[in-house]
Amino acid sequence: MPKVFERPHALKDVSMHYCPGCTHGIVHRLIAEVIDELQIEGKTVGISPVGCTYNNYEYFNCDMVQAAHGRAPAVGTGVKRANPDNVVFTYQGDGDLAAIGTAEIVHAAARGEKITTIFVNNAIYGMTSGQMAPTTLLNQVTMTTPFGRNSESHGFPIKVCEMLSTLEGVVYLERVAVNDIKNIKNAKQAIKKAFQIQLANKGFSLVEILSTCPTNWGLNPIESLKWLQDNMMPHYPLGNFKGKDLEV
Amino acid sequence: MGEKILMKGNEVIGEAALRAGCRHYFGYPITPQTEIAHYMAKRMPEEGGTFLQAESEVAAINMVYGAASAGVRVMTSSSSPGISLKQEGISYASCAELPAVVVNIVRTGPGLGGILPAQCDYFQAVKGGGHGDYKMVVLAPCSVQELYELTVEAFNISDKYRILSMIMGDGILGQMMEPVEFKDKEEIIKVDKNWAVTGSKMERQNNVITSIYIDPEKMEDHNLKLQAKYKAIEENEVRVETYNCENADVIVAAFGTVARIIKNVITMAEKEGIKVGLIRPITLWPFPDNEFQKYADVPKAFLTVEMNAGQMVEDVRMAVNGKKPVHFYGRMGGMIPTQQDILNKIKEILKG
Ligand SMILES: Cc1ncc(C[n+]2csc(CCOP(=O)(O)OP(=O)(O)O)c2C)c(N)n1
Ligand code: SF4
Numbered sequence: 354m355p356k357v358f359e360r361p362h363a364l365k366d367v368s369m370h371y372c373p374g375c376t377h378g379i380v381h382r383l384i385a386e387v388i389d390e391l392q393i394e395g396k397t398v399g400i401s402p403v404g405c406t407y408n409n410y411e412y413f414n415c416d417m418v419q420a421a422h423g424r425a426p427a428v429g430t431g432v433k434r435a436n437p438d439n440v441v442f443t444y445q446g447d448g449d450l451a452a453i454g455t456a457e458i459v460h461a462a463a464r465g466e467k468i469t470t471i472f473v474n475n476a477i478y479g480m481t482s483g484q485m486a487p488t489t490l491l492n493q494v495t496m497t498t499p500f501g502r503n504s505e506s507h508g509f510p511i512k513v514c515e516m517l518s519t520l521e522g523v524v525y526l527e528r529v530a531v532n533d534i535k536n537i538k539n540a541k542q543a544i545k546k547a548f549q550i551q552l553a554n555k556g557f558s559l560v561e562i563l564s565t566c567p568t569n570w571g572l573n574p575i576e577s578l579k580w581l582q583d584n585m586m587p588h589y590p591l592g593n594f595k596g597k598d599l600e601v
Numbered sequence: 602m603g604e605k606i607l608m609k610g611n612e613v614i615g616e617a618a619l620r621a622g623c624r625h626y627f628g629y630p631i632t633p634q635t636e637i638a639h640y641m642a643k644r645m646p647e648e649g650g651t652f653l654q655a656e657s658e659v660a661a662i663n664m665v666y667g668a669a670s671a672g673v674r675v676m677t678s679s680s681s682p683g684i685s686l687k688q689e690g691i692s693y694a695s696c697a698e699l700p701a702v703v704v705n706i707v708r709t710g711p712g713l714g715g716i717l718p719a720q721c722d723y724f725q726a727v728k729g730g731g732h733g734d735y736k737m738v739v740l741a742p743c744s745v746q747e748l749y750e751l752t753v754e755a756f757n758i759s760d761k762y763r764i765l766s767m768i769m770g771d772g773i774l775g776q777m778m779e780p781v782e783f784k785d786k787e788e789i790i791k792v793d794k795n796w797a798v799t800g801s802k803m804e805r806q807n808n809v810i811t812s813i814y815i816d817p818e819k820m821e822d823h824n825l826k827l828q829a830k831y832k833a834i835e836e837n838e839v840r841v842e843t844y845n846c847e848n849a850d851v852i853v854a855a856f857g858t859v860a861r862i863i864k865n866v867i868t869m870a871e872k873e874g875i876k877v878g879l880i881r882p883i884t885l886w887p888f889p890d891n892e893f894q895k896y897a898d899v900p901k902a903f904l905t906v907e908m909n910a911g912q913m914v915e916d917v918r919m920a921v922n923g924k925k926p927v928h929f930y931g932r933m934g935g936m937i938p939t940q941q942d943i944l945n946k947i948k949e950i951l952k953g
Contacts, residue, residue, distance in 0.1 A: 395800055395801050395802040396800035396802065397800060398798045398800060410809045413807075415800070415801065417808075418666075418811075419813055421663065421693050427660040427664050427666075427667065428663050428667035428670070430653070430660075431625075431675070432667040432670060434667075434668060435651075435667070435668040435673040436672075436673075438800070439671075439799065459656075460655075
């Protein structure tokens with residue numbers, strides 16, 4: 354009998370530490386499937402962030418560098434410039450990429466650094482137990498916005514794809530979600546394309562993935578998927594922002 | 602004999618790095634070290650290397666972190682406020698045991714301070730600055746020739762021990778021109794960087810560069826490993842110059858350009874029948890404790906002269922260990938101690 358489904362080789366056979374219903378695990382699997390399909394495991398170097406995925410070097414079957422909070426795009430730049438034949442990806446949360454590491458991501462993107470960023474937006478800081486992120490929605494309750502985020506005191510949520518789309522160095526930019534089968538399939542295609550853009554040496558690519566944090570949202574896994582769809586998607590519309598028609 | 606050329610200190614650092622096989626430079630402009638970046642911007646592409654002007658010092662040191670992880674020789678340079686920003690990456694790279702060279706051409710502080718020469722980053726360089734228990738090898742050249750030699754050496758030491766090395770000079774050294782003799786060929790130590798992230802090519806286990814150990818036992822083990830390495834460096838890598846110490850009435854401790862002033866003071870003092878010696882730490886860490894202990898019985902007193910409020914003097918006091926009084930004379934703000942002022946201080950000490 355032919356095997357139709359198995360663990361991607363690029364994903365180690367260990368159990369992950371993520372909370373039940375957290376979609377970080379799905380995103381990991383999609384990246385690993387893409388690495389397998391493109392047959393690039395032996396030349397891939399991943400950059401881990403801080404946040405809930407700080408130790409994803411224990412899950413990916415490729416060389417990995419663990420970076421300081423927000424600095425993954427700079428670390429990735431160093432790795433890529435040292436060995437341009439490597440495929441370099443950063444994996445970053447919204448606190449990592451859109452708060453402390455805003456300068457690093459904007460400038461890696463503006464330079465057209467030939468790396469790929471997987472940006473997981475769960476509208477909250479997961480690891481440090483549910484504080485406001487730059488992507489937290491207006492009225493969303495978090496540990497540091499106990500009465501809901503209001504623009505007067507806390508400013509407005511940052512739309513990362515929209516912001517980066519103005520930069521010439523960015524070649525491919527897409528927002529996806531991992532809340533249902535169809536979107537998960539689209540997410541994989543976007544991740545694959547982002548890696549292919551890098552393999553074709555074209556420039557910077559980023560995929561923003563709307564993801565859940567049941568633990569800190571205070572919702573069960575099913576409710577979380579619905580919350581993502583009802584609240585995040587209207588504010589963070591899915592779709593391609595750049596590079597849709599690029600041949601790779 | 603290699604060629605001898607008249608060159609500016611900052612540019613010599615760049616050339617020395619290239620000759621040491623460094624092909625990756627990441628930096629951000631700040632006076633008085635910017636000529637290093639200018640030099641690298643021109644020379645790196647000529648040598649097929651990478652020059653990248655980062656968006657900040659924070660980014661620059663993290664690019665160094667990435668390139669060092671990938672196994673190449675890499676350098677960054679800055680001056681005091683910029684080095685403060687690099688402390689995050691310095692701490693991370695120290696934990697991850699990454700070899701790289703960081704240049705600090707020190708200016709005055711605290712704060713934005715001024716652009717004139719100073720030695721006020723001694724504490725920051727040798728006692729930490731970033732968080733955690735870590736050390737960097739800190740080399741303090743006193744001439745343009747030494748800038749060249751010690752920069753090459755810094756890369757070798759870094760690779761040998763998987764540690765950061767800092768070249769610490771002041772603005773005078775960076776800005777001054779002196780003849781420098783380049784060797785025809787540098788001795789570059791070759792170490793196997795089988796730990797680097799270069800892609801496994803499916804031929805080996807995956808490599809991971811990390812600085813996080815959540816398990817306390819593992820974190821302590823890693824710290825113990827680092828401390829053992831630091832001990833080995835203390836035993837093997839101390840560099841120091843001593844001058845005229847054998848019969849000295851007063852032994853002066855000074856590093857970098859200040860040590861050159863002391864040599865003139867020694868000549869001036871001799872004319873007045875006063876014998877002055879000099880101990881010049883070349884490695885500020887590891888500190889040449891043994892050299893101070895060796896001469897501790899000779900003089901009536903020690904005097905440390907620095908362009909700061911008194912930083913290395915603490916290490917000198919510890920090394921002398923109460924055997925003799927250790928005095929301090931210093932200037933700040935970019936003011937340079939004059940020979941006459943230092944001589945007066947020596948006379949004052951001898952009068953008791
Ligand atoms: C310099 C620094 N500041 C703060 C922290 C603490 N910290 C760890 S994870 C985190 C937030 C991460 O949130 P995000 O990037 O959204 O990732 P998530 O945990 O949601 O996956 C913070 C603030 C740190 N590790 N380093
Ligand atoms: S805290 Fe949130 S983001 Fe982190 S693992 Fe748990 S559910 Fe996922």
